[in-house]
Amino acid sequence: MLSAYEACAAHIQRGDLTVSSAGLFWLQTDPTEGCNTLWHLSEQRPVRFGPDHLGIRSGVNGYGGGAVAASDTGVFVVAEDQQIRFLGLRGDTCIALTDDAGAAFGGLVADNARNRVLAVREAGGAQQLVAVSLDGELRVLHAGQDFYSAPAVSADGRKVAWTSWQLPDMPWVRSQLWTAGVNDDGGLDHCRPWPTPTEASVQQPVFDGTRLWVLSDHAGWWQPWYLDTLAGNGRWYSGQSAELDHANAPWQLGELHHCPLAGGGWARVQYRNGTGELWLLPSDGAAAFRAARDFSDFRHLRASGDYLYCVARSATRLDAILAIEARTGQFRILAGGEDPMPGLKPALPLDIEVPALNHGEWPVHGFFYTPRLASPDLPPLILVAHGGPTSAAYPAFNPQVQYWCQRGFAVAEVNYRGSSGFGRAFRLALEGRWGEVDVEDMERAADHLASFGLVDGRRVFIQGRSSGGYTVLMAMIRSRRFTAGASLFGVTDPLRLRAMTHRFESGYLDWLLGPPEAFPERWRARTPLYHADRITAPMIFFQGGKDEVVVPEQTRAMIDAMKAAGREPELHWFEQEGHGFRQQANQAGMLEWMFSFYRKHSRKANEQVENLS
Template sequence: MVLWQLSEQGPVRFGPDTLGVRSRVNGYGGGALAACSTGVFVVAEDQQIRHVSQKDGQCTQLTDDPDAMYGGLVADDTRQRVLAVRECNHRQQLVAITLEGEQRVLHSGQDFYSAPALSDDGTRLAWVSWQQPDMPWIRSQLWLGEVSDGGALADCHSLNSPLQASVQQPVFDGDRLWVLSDHEGWWQPWQVDERGEGDWRSGGAPACDHANAPWQLGESHHCPIGDGRWARVRYCNGTGQLWLISGPDYKERRVATGYGDFRHLRVAEGTLYCVARSATRLDAILAIEPVTGHERIVAGGGDPMPEVRAALPLDIEVPAQGPDSDPIQGFFYTPKQASVDAPPLILIAHGGPTSAAYPVFNPHVHYWCQRGFAVAEINYRGSTGFGRAFRLALEGRWGEIDVEDMERAADHLASFGLVDGSRVFIQGRSSGGYTALMAMIRSRRFRAGASLFGVTDPLRLRAMTHRFESGYLDWLLGPPHEHPRRWHERTPLHHANRIAAPMIFFQGGQDPVVVPEQTRAMVAAMKAAGGAPELHWFDEEGHGFRKRASQVGMLEWTFSFYRRHGQKADEQAGYLS
C-alpha cells in the first residue's frame, strides 16, 4: 500500500514514492498509519515506524529494530508521540515512540494487545488484550490505565464484562469510555464504568453485531461524531449498514444505503469518513455530513465494468433442518444470460473460517456469471455477523457443520429450480478450500471441486502456524491428544481415496500458511488412489495470489475445468449451456 492525502484538488500522493505501508503484526497487520498534527506515523514495509512530515513530506525513521514488527498505531498529539503494539521474540507489548525515536514500554505481560485508545485529554488509555489459546473473538479483556504527565502508565486494571465475552474497539466520547462487547450475544456498544466497579450500561443498540471478527488491528466500526452523536455499523442478514444515532432517546437514521460494508470510521472537522464497499463499485472513501446524511465519494468508487451489467447479490436464507441446526444466510448471483435450463452453480465457502461473505464487488463472481454460472456465497455456521452463539457453533465441528450447511444451501437453491442440482461445484480459499475438500469427501452432492491453497492436513498446519493462531485449530477441532479420531476423520489427506469426483488445486510456492507440501501430498495421495487431480503451481505466489497473471490463469484454468466436468449427458464435449 502507498500513502495518500486528501487535498483541495482531490487525493494526492503523500511522502516518498518508495514508501510502502503495511503492518505484519499477528500475520494480518492493521493499524499501519495514524495521522497527527505534525504529519502521519506509518509502519513501512520493513516493519519500522516512520514519520512523514505534513510540512515538507520529509520521511524520518523512528525505530531501528529489525526483529520487531509494529501495528495498531494511535497518535498521542499531547506528547508528540505514537502508541503502538510491538511484536518481538514471540511477545507483544504496548509501547510509545517519540518523534526523536525514544521508545517506552507502557504495558507488557499479556499475550496479545490491540486497540489502544486515548481519552480526549490524553490522561487515560484503554486497550484490549487476550491470552493464548484464545482468539480475540472468543474471549478478551478491556483494560484501562492512567497516563502521567511524563507519559508513563499507572493504575492499570482490567474492566471485566458482566459475562465471558469478546470485547473490541474501545473509544472515548468526552470523558466516557465505550466498547463493543458480545456478552449479551451480539457485539453491541456499552458504556463502561472506568472505576472498574462492574457497571456496564447498554448503548440501546438492537440485537445485531456492530463489528466483525477482529483479525486485524486498527478496526473501527463505531465512532463518536460530537454532541453525543454516533456513527455505527450494523450487520443485518449479512449486510453492513451505516447508522447515525443521536440524543438520549437514540434517534437513528440509516445513511449510505447503496453500500454493503463499512470499515475504518473516522471524524475530521465535523465530517465522518469511512471506507465503504458496494456490489457495483470499487471500494470508496466516503465523506458523510452527520447533520444531513449527505454522502460524497472522495476517493475510489469507480465503476469496474462500465460496459457490462453487474451481477447483483440476492439475499437468501436457508431454513434450519432439525433441532441441531440453524437458518443460514448467503448471497446468490444469477448468470448474465437467461436460459430455459437451470444454470450450473458454483458454491463458494469463504475463508477464515471465522469470517463472512459480504454483498460487495467480487470480480471472480462476475467472471462466473458472465460465463453462464450461478454463484452462491454462503455464511455457514461459524461465520461472523450473526451473533456470538452462531459464531462459536464451529467449536470442535469444523469440517462437519460447515460442510452440512454448504450441502443444505445447494439443495435449497436446487429445490426452487434456481440452479441445476446435478451440476453443482464447490470451491474455497485457505480454510474455505478445506471445507470444499471435506465436502468432496463426505458427499456425492458435488460434480467437482476446487481447492485454492486449501488446508489438507490440519495437524501439520497446527505444528507450523504462527503465534496468533496457535490455539485456533485446537478450538476448531478440539485438542488432538483428546480427540485423535476426530482429527483423523477431519483430515482430507487421510481420505483422498474417498474423493470420487474431479478436483483441481492451486498453490503458491511461497505460501507460509498452507505450505506447498500440503497440496503436493494431497495430490499425490489422490493419484495413488487412482484419481486424476489437476494441480496448478505458482512458484512466486504466497497465501493468496497477488499477481494479475496468476489470478487470470487461475480463473481460466478453473473455467476450463468446470466446463469439461459440467456437461449434460446430451451435450457435446466442450460445450456448457
C-alpha cells in the same frame, strides 16, 4: 464480457482510513502495483502521499491492520520492512523511527498530546503495547499479555485503553478490556482490567468524555456498552442497541465500526443477515436513521468537524472514501467508488436464507448471484466457502464473482455456521465441528437453491481459499453432492498446520477440532490427506511456493495421495506467490484455469445426464 485480467485489475481496495487536523489519509491497494500505497485528500482530490517507493503493510499476527495513523504534525506508517516511519505534512520527508530487527508493529494510534504514536509490537514470540516518539525512543507501556489490540487515547491524552487476550483463545472467543492513566512522563499508571459480566469477546474501545465505550458480546451480540471511568465501579452500561453484531471478527488491528460524532451523537455499523448498515444517532434524542443506503459495508469510521469519514463497500462500485454530513446523513464520494465494469451490468447479490434443519437451530444466510449470460437451461452453480473460517461473506463487489456470472455460472457465497455477523452463539457453533457443520451448510445451500429451480442441481461446483479450501476438501470426501471442487491454497493436514502455524492461530485448530490428544479419531476423520481415496469427483488445486500459512507441502502431499489412489487432480503452482496471490497475471491465470476446469466438467455432467435420459 469481463476478461480475467480486467476482473483482477478492477479490484482496487481501500482501507486503514485515518484523519487528523493534518487531513484525511488512507491506504490503497492496486493489483497492478501489488503493494499498499498511502493516499491523501488534497484540495478535494485524492493524491498519492509520501515517497513513491514506500509500500505500507503491518505483519502483526500475520494479518496486520492499523498500519497508518495521522497526527496533527504528520502521518505514522508501518513500512513493508515492519518498521515505523514518520511522514511530514508535505509528504517529502520520511523519517525512520524504529530500527528493531525482527520486530513488527501494527495497530498504530497517534498520541497528539505527546507527539508520539502508540503501537502493538511483536517480537520473539511476544507482544507489547509500546509508544514511539519522534526522536525514535521506544517505550514499553504494558507487557505480560499474550496479545494486544486496539489501543485508544482519550481526547486529553490522560487515559488509554486497549484489549488483550491469552493463548489458546482467539480474540473473537474471549478477550479483556484494559485501561490506564498516563502520567506526566508518558508512562502508564493504575493499569487495570475490566471484567465483563459473563465470558465475552470485547473489541474497539473508544473514549467519549468520561465514558469508555466498547463492543462486547457478553449479551450475545457485539453491541456497544460503556463504563464510567470516573466512577470506577466496574459496572457495564448498555448502549440500548439492536440485537445485531456491530462489528465483524477482529482478524486485523485497527478496525473501527463505531465512532462518537464531533457534535455529539454516534455513528454505528450493524450487520443484518450479512449486510452492513450505517446508522447515525443524533445527540438531541431524535430518532436514529440509516445513512448511505447505497453501500453494504462500512469500515474505519472517523469523525472530524461536521463529518463522518469511512471506507464504504457496495455491490456495484469499487471501495469508496465517503464524507457523510453527521446531521443529515447526506454523503459525497471523496475517492474511489468507480464503476468497475464500464458498459456491463453487474450481477447483484440476492439474500438467501436456508431454513434450519431442526427446531432451535439457526437458518443459514448467504448471497446468490444469477448469471448475466442468457441460456434456456438452468445454470451451473459455484458455491464459495469463505476463509477464516471465523469470517464472513459480504454483499460487496467481487470481480471474481462477476467473472463467473459473465460466463453463465450462478454463484452463492454461504455464511455457514461459525461465520461472524450473526451473534456469538452462531459464531461459536463451529467449536469442535469444523469440517462437519460448514460442509452440512454448504450442502444445504446447494439443495435449497436447486429446489427453487434457480440452478441445475446436477452441476454444482464448490471452491474455497485457505480454510475455505479445507471445507471444499471435506465436502468432496463426505458428500457426492458436488460435480467438482477447487482448493485455493487450502488446508489438507490440520495436525501438520498446527505444528507449523504462527503464534496468533496456535490455539485455533484445537478450538476448531478439539485438542488432538483428547480427540485423535476426530482429527483423523477430518484430515483430508488421510481420505484422499474417498474423493471421486475432479479436483483442481492452486498453491503458492512461498506460502507461510498453508505451506506448500500441504498441497504437494494431497496431490501425491490422490494420485496414489488413482485420481488425476490438476495442480497449478505459482512459485513466487504466498498465501493469497498478489500478482495480477497470476490472479488472472488462476481464473482462466478454473474456468477451463469448470466448463469441461459442466459439459461432462450434461453429457452424462443426456446419456441417462
